[in-house]
Amino acid sequence: MxxxxxxxxxxxxxxxxxxxxxxxxxxxxxxxxxxxxxxxxxxxxxxxxxxxxxxxxxxxxxxxxxxxxxxxxxxxxxxxxxxxxxxxxxxxxxxxxxxxxxxxxxxxxxxxxxxxxxxxxxxxxxVLGMPGFTAYAGLLTIGKPKPGETVVVAAASGAVGSVVGQIARIKGARAVGIAGGADKCAFVRDVLGFDAVVDHRSSDFAAQLAAACPEGIDVYFENVGGPIWNAVFPLLNDFARVPVCGLIAQYNDEAPAGPDRLAGMMRQVLTKSLSIRGYIVYEFAAQQDDFYREAAGWIAAGRLRYxxxxxxxxxxxxxxxxxxxxxxxxxxxxxxx
Amino acid sequence: MxxxxxxxxxxxxxxxxxxxxxxxxxxxxxxxxxxxxxxxxxxxxxxxxxxxxxxxxxxxxxxxxxxxxxxxxxxxxxxxxxxxxxxxxxxxxxxxxxxxxxxxxxxxxxxxxxxxxxxxxxxxxxVLGMPGFTAYAGLLTIGKPKPGETVVVAAASGAVGSVVGQIARIKGARAVGIAGGADKCAFVRDVLGFDAVVDHRSSDFAAQLAAACPEGIDVYFENVGGPIWNAVFPLLNDFARVPVCGLIAQYNDEAPAGPDRLAGMMRQVLTKSLSIRGYIVYEFAAQQDDFYREAAGWIAAGRLRYxxxxxxxxxxxxxxxxxxxxxxxxxxxxxxx
Structure with a gap:
């Protein structure tokens, strides 16, 4: 009762x-x-x-x-x-x-x-729900990682980021994670198997990220926003793709102070032929059955951990x-x- | 000699x-x-x-x-x-x-x-050279205007903008131009045949642009940058496309002051599933012969003026x-x- x-x-x-x-x-x-x-x-x-x-x-x-x-x-x-x-x-x-x-x-x-x-x-x-599907659809439909390319994702130990990096590797790309603190970084590298991980709390975070991406960044999966942009942007390669899935780092911000980064960002968009594309996962509902089937297979094969x-x-x-x-x-x- | x-x-x-x-x-x-x-x-x-x-x-x-x-x-x-x-x-x-x-x-x-x-x-x-082809390739390949959609372009009397708006109309979309001063606005409306034109020097420019786009903006062809963004951004519809072809208004700017518009822009990208895509026309070289053929036909038919x-x-x-x-x-x- x-x-x-x-x-x-x-x-x-x-x-x-x-x-x-x-x-x-x-x-x-x-x-x-x-x-x-x-x-x-x-x-x-x-x-x-x-x-x-x-x-x-x-x-x-x-x-x-x-x-x-x-x-x-x-x-x-x-x-x-x-x-x-x-x-x-x-x-x-x-x-x-x-x-x-x-x-x-x-x-x-x-x-x-x-x-x-x-x-x-x-x-x-x-991993088999909305967060996993968000990672799958955004990375594959917008990010379109090619074998050998570098995919960077922040909140890499989280529900979405962890799936992004692992699918990037399944597709033959190099996965570089950004996470906060030694425990999360160790998990991203050792358990999830990312190729590299950088702690955004490090004082030399931008330099570490550059070192972890010696051939630049081809896909930046954006799920945090905020100051991490400043380190990512100079590393984006020509024709890089930026699926925008979330902006957790700025959900609580009020009108931010200057300098105005918009003009510089647009200049990069122009000179590097960048693609920036926001999405809500419902747009890709037609792919949901493919996702369940593929993700379940990857989990069974030990290739997708959570x-x-x-x-x-x-x-x-x-x-x-x-x-x-x-x-x-x-x-x-x-x-x- | x-x-x-x-x-x-x-x-x-x-x-x-x-x-x-x-x-x-x-x-x-x-x-x-x-x-x-x-x-x-x-x-x-x-x-x-x-x-x-x-x-x-x-x-x-x-x-x-x-x-x-x-x-x-x-x-x-x-x-x-x-x-x-x-x-x-x-x-x-x-x-x-x-x-x-x-x-x-x-x-x-x-x-x-x-x-x-x-x-x-x-x-x-x-019109039959690099500026015309820049308009054609960016509008059709990235902007992808559908019949009935609203396409906005700034510098609408210029070499690129004039072609963007006219091709938008040829494809069945509504063309709204932004230009500076009464003479250019009259030319855009009366000679080029745009559906509406707004003078960016008007004190109530943003309100005029909103009035000219009662169903919002589906494609914003970006060839100027600078403050026009502030008026365009709130009007972008869900799934709007922004080909970025040039940023003439900010080519001479030094580090701009705040507030920082980047965070707000990214929020719009996310919540409206926007696409922002920079390009250089050389990327689309394979379309050049199509362009020459189509544009010459449009000029001959009086549909593309310059x-x-x-x-x-x-x-x-x-x-x-x-x-x-x-x-x-x-x-x-x-x-x-």
Whole structure:
């Protein structure tokens, strides 16, 4: 029997700059009741991802903002505990988009059944889910790495970056990771098998990155933004490609001070025939089945590795999310409920 | 008989910021003498183009800098006045890349014979030359305008911009031009037939541009850079394409002051899935024959119009070129020798 109340975390107020605990509120609400055609879900795992910071703003982006006092959005792995939907039965484990709460109802839209025997169900939130597919689609469709080329990715130990570098290597390119701190760098080099890794906290980061890319950079997979640009840009080769997938380092910035780097950036775009291309993974939905098939094969063959950073308890989600924005997590961040 | 001396204009010293007359020097040198396999050219027309400002810098770009004391580079229309080359004869009119001088020798590399009966030979420097092809290749290969989409181009009365907007219309798109001053705006609207034109000198330029693009901007053909970005960027639609062909408004800028617009630009790239792609026309050399054929047909059909701004005398080239960088020309700038 489910409890009589549900717990959820809502957006308490919109942050300006960095979010803090005061921007979230844990509240108890009546237990949702499934209507005809709906299922009742008990959420087991909640994915925490950088894009959620954008949803906390009022500004129009590629998706609607979360309203103040509404539950925070997010991907989840859940168990069906009651069903009035013909396709789902009690005990089914599903990928859903139920947000930061313990229970939810769903009419089946966006649900995908998971096979716990095929892969740990948490991978549906990471390497075999949206982050993995984001890496796959952006790298292969926009980055188009060729054998022998150099691919650079920041947040290289993270959910997206780790997949980018490993697929780059599978495609015959050289993978250079950027990560923060010795532990993450060791993981990127020794476990994920990148060709080189550079610690962006090093005082001579730019020089180290240049040394790690003796033939320049052909693909810079952009998922952080911020000051790392300054080190990457001079190293980009003619006809380099820059898929822009995320900008976590600047999600909390207010109007930045000068000097204005835009003019210099455009000059590089012109003189080096660069391509800079933003994308949201939904654009590439037609490739999703290819991704599942290929990525599952690579995992089975030991060519695609992943690391999860699992924290316990719905109430820890705000703190864990704030830590994610500062790079405190180590691997795909997931809350176990 | 050619004279005993040649006149040429060399780079006297490298400018920092805006070039002035002091950066050029007119000098007399001995008449060049063609060796076996070479032709002697008498230059009739010299093309002045914004890219030449880049060649005055020492910095590596997509082409080698002009050396100090070396003749300024540039496309020319010339007459063969002596030939020791089997393919060229006295009286042939050719497109050559002979630079800012009265006479030159050439071993045939890069020469193309022109047919003065087919089109005015000056068009080989403009609408049927490098500027026209730059417009054609960048708009069609990178911009990819679809019928009904909105294409915006600045310097719309110029050699490249005028062709961009007219080809956009030929392809069924809406062409919105940006130009400086009432005369140029009238020309863009009434002679070139753009759907709308906005004067960037207007105090409410950004509001006027927004009004001229009620359905946003799908293709922004970037050939000026500088402050026009600020008005264009908020209007770009999801999946907009930005071919970057030139940045004349910032060729003479030194390190610009803040605020730093790069972060905001990257945010737009991400949330709107924008494509920004620099190019040099040589990349698309394989399309050149298609261009000549199509553009000649459009000119014959009255669908592709052009305007030339012809000034007289080699000695006027520096002043005319400096004016070009400030937008003082009106149409394709050519020096008649």
């Amino acid at each position: 489910p409890p009589e109340t549900n717990q959820r975390i809502v957006l308490a107020k919109r942050p300006v700059g960095w979010p803090g605990p005061e921007h979230f509120r844990l509240e108890e609400v009546p237990m949702p009741v499934p209507k005809a055609g709906e299922v009742l879900l008990k959420i087991r795992y909640l994915s925490l991802d950088p894009y959620m910071r954008g949803r906390m703003n009022a500004a129009k982006s590629y998706a609607k903002p979360v309203e103040v006092d509404a539950v925070m959005v997010g991907g989840t792995v859940a168990e069906v505990i009651a069903s009035r939907h013909p396709d789902y039965h009690t005990g089914d484990v599903v990928l859903s988009y139920s947000g930061w709460q313990r229970f939810a109802v769903c009419d089946g839209t966006g649900l995908r059944k998971l096979d716990p025997a095929a892969a740990p169900v948490t991978t549906a939130l990471g 690391r999860e950073d699992i924290v316990d308890g719905l109430e820890t989600a705000p703190k864990a999310f704030i830590g994610l924005l500062r790079g405190a997590n180590f691997g795909k961040l997931i809350v176990r409920l | 050619p004279p005993e001396t040649n006149q040429r204009i060399v780079l006297a010293k490298r400018p920092v910021g805006w070039p002035g007359p002091e950066h050029f020097r007119l000098e007399e040198v001995p008449m060049p003498v063609p060796k076996a396999g070479e032709v002697l050219l008498k230059i009739r027309y010299l093309s002045l183009d914004p890219y030449m400002r880049g060649r005055m810098n020492a910095a590596k770009s997509y082409a080698k800098p002009v050396e100090v004391d070396a003749v300024m580079v540039g496309g020319t229309v010339a007459e063969v006045i002596a030939s020791r080359h089997p393919d060229y004869h006295t009286g042939d009119v050719v497109l050559s890349y002979s630079g800012w001088q009265r006479f030159a020798v050439c071993d045939g590399t890069g020469l193309r014979k022109l047919d003065p009966a087919a089109a005015p030979v000056t068009t080989a420097l403009g 305007r030339e701004d012809i000034v007289d005398g080699l000695e006027t080239a520096p002043k005319a070129f400096i004016g070009l960088l400030r937008g003082a020309n009106f149409g394709k700038l050519i020096v008649r020798l």
